[in-house]
Amino acid sequence: MSIKMTRRKFLQTTSLAAASIPLAKVVSAETGFAPNKFTAPGSVVGTETVTGGVCEMCFWRCNLVGKVRDKMLVKLEGNPKSIDNGSAICARGNAGVKLLYDPDRLKYPMKNIGERGNPKWKRITWEEALDECATKLKAVETKYGAHGIAMFPHGASAKYPMEYLENVIGTHNVSEASFFQCRGLRDTGYMATFGTPPGENVDMPNAKVIFLVGDHLGENVHVSHLKRYLKGLENGAKLVVLDPRYSASAAKSDIWVQIKPGTDTAFMLAVMNYLLEKNKYDKKFVGEHCVGFEKFKKGISHASLDWAAGICDVPEKQIREVAELLAANAPNVSVHPGRHVSWHGNDFQRMRAQGCLTALLGAIGVPGGFVKPKGVKVKGIGWPKGEHGGDHNLRVMANKYHYSPPGTPTDLIREACITGKPYPIKGCVIWGQNPMQTIPNQQKTIDALKQMDFVMCVDVMPTDITMYADILLPEACYLERYDYIKTGTQWNFADPHQQFISPRMPLVDAMFERKDEIWITNELATRMGYGDKIPVKSQEEKVDKELATVNLSIEQIKKEDGIHIQPGKDPYGVADDFEVLLYNEDLEDNGYPGIPTYVAVEEIPTGFARLVYGRSPVHTFNRSQNNVWLNYEMPVNPVWVNDEVANKLGLKDGDEVSLVNSEGVVSSATSIIKSTPGIRKDTIYIAHGYGSKNPMMTAGVNKGIDDQELITKLAVDPETGCHGMRNNFVKIVKNGKTLDISA
């Protein structure tokens, strides 16, 4: 119904004027304004440069400066003082502004008064939220023990609460996707070979050959990482790429090995066997640093070029060509350890193979080889470690996964949740991770969450998993808080040696009621009766205390424009006691192969193709899918399909399709076809991190296909418990019709 009078008339003639409707009586006297001196029209507020930013649009964490005008972040740039990323940042780094000001971001604590998975949110106060979280978690701890609580953390801000749960409360049931669905097995595979996790520490700028196993640098963008890679190519390094797809790296390669997915270990065994047979390995290095050479040599003697060619579906001469190229340029070879390596459930062995190949080439501690930077060690300040014993450690109880990364393999936690065996897990803390899109088999994750007594989530965005929270807490993002202290060296070891220390400092104040992890965790700890264990009262205190261990302070760092730089050390050379376990006896004692071994992957069923996934240069997994700038750049993840296959199926570029896997799961959303000769006929590729199902993500919801939704067949790496996620097979669905793929 419309109002049939004007405001003026209404005020003059109605009883409103006489205060018979007492508006003033029900209106708070408080106002959001204060008188201020008049600012002359036309006055301009200047833009200031705020230093001390450390990016978190991905885990590479570039140094930032913010252009801030009137308390509003206008633009992000690389910190010109940085000896890591310098003044450059990537598309995602630039788009951090849009994360900061995303209207979908979490703003206030909220309570779910609906169901898990189908939430009905109500804003509540921090007091209410913290009281409820603490009461419910304490109840679980009291009834089921510390091990009745599980945690799924991710990112720099999750470390402090994770340590609280592990060290103070005493649960082992913590599972980081960055380990169990990503790089954990790389670290433990290399540790079982070199005794140290490798990071991405290959000296690419000074290499003569760069050898990439599935890495698609260029689509996988980390600024200083790319600078090293591109400097190497600029300096003339030859590039070898093993990839079923013509990736951005394959496009720059000298040799593209269009390998059958899952067979990379066989390829490397054949290369190593060839090097041994032809006496083209580094005998001096092997003699001085390698253990178990004879057993190793014998153990891989079956790996002929012919054997590998059949398995890998590549020409024998190409394997020889690669081996010869590596030998001719040894030891200045970067055998890149990779980053996301949890592919097929046989991956620990591949990591071992990469480490052994590096050693046979003598490519350790030399220009171009595996070289660890010599950075500064800043001592962390954290929760005191209590004595909790290992009685309820699921991995120990299962006597499996002896080379597991830190924490507990995800599936052991999830199975315990679902079955209640060996004990119930009834409380869950999810901090910055989106297990719906990081852990395969989403239904199991849902089942695990639905049986909980309590679920709390802390995040900056309403990701898929937050729909399963009882209490959802808004966290300050990386542009609004102190936390992580980034350290490192100059990116190119050929330059004068320098070290840097750069704590993350806020570029702008946190808006709404967003809080940082120290405040949230301390408040929880106090309410749960652990206030006496609190190690620091604030983010600033933590960072300041940590900086004090290297004789620095926040005040000093601010004076130095966000980055302290000091003389560094020569990273080259190998310690006399550095050992490479070509044959690892402990592995064998635990029932695993002591020598790198190829374990065949399941063959592709007729009519299907293997689904593989990778990185988009403008997205960081699912974390950036709601960013309007990045969404605009690449709104969906095209489905790469071989052009001959596409032609046979009547598919052309841009056709809208969905995918169905061999277990009948159809992707909820669709994407578009990219028909290309640059992919094997038996393989389909999409970029990871698309197709969110959470309608709270206005920009990202249902955009593109979520690969994780289709990864329902689980492969678990026997040594580590990490997931292999490239063992699922798909067909293409167009206009409701499922198309058989005949390779």
Add this chain to the structure above:
Amino acid sequence: MMKDDGENSMVDVYRFLAQAMRYPTPDWFTDQYFSVLLSLLSELQLNVEKDELRKAQKESFDFIEDIQVEHTRLFINAVPHVIAPPYASVHYKGDGTFYGSRIAEATKKFYREKGFSLVKEDDLPDHIVYELEFLALLTQEDEKGEREFLDKFFIPWFSIFMKKVTREAHHPYYRVVMKLIDFFTREGL
């Protein structure tokens, strides 16, 4: 703290409307507040809307919680996604994000040029509650400024915002509030 009684003016009207858009909490969303709101609707002859609100209250198990859920869903975060963040820059001349246009900055600048600044800066200056409170400040002493603010800053985005809220609201409360704000800001002074 509530004000003492006295004659109503546009100051009170704007303040009343601003409060109506705050997150409903028991300290102000009282029976008395609701009764005043219903009286106001009577005076405006919005009897259908008044009946709708009364019905919603009568049928509700927890009336304030219903409105809290609705406020959260419409203006903060919810499923299906936040409907209408109550900020000018999200709706007008931008890309749908906070500070997505220059409106928020320009609004803040206008406040300053009229001799006011925000007490706290933990929210954006173009939030509807701030804008209505600012109109309450202007209407007393600067009628020209009030008109200028309404025409340049408030009405262009509010009309878009109102359509979204009216279309998507599940609860009658915010549809009614939209109608009231529209009447007191759009109609001739």
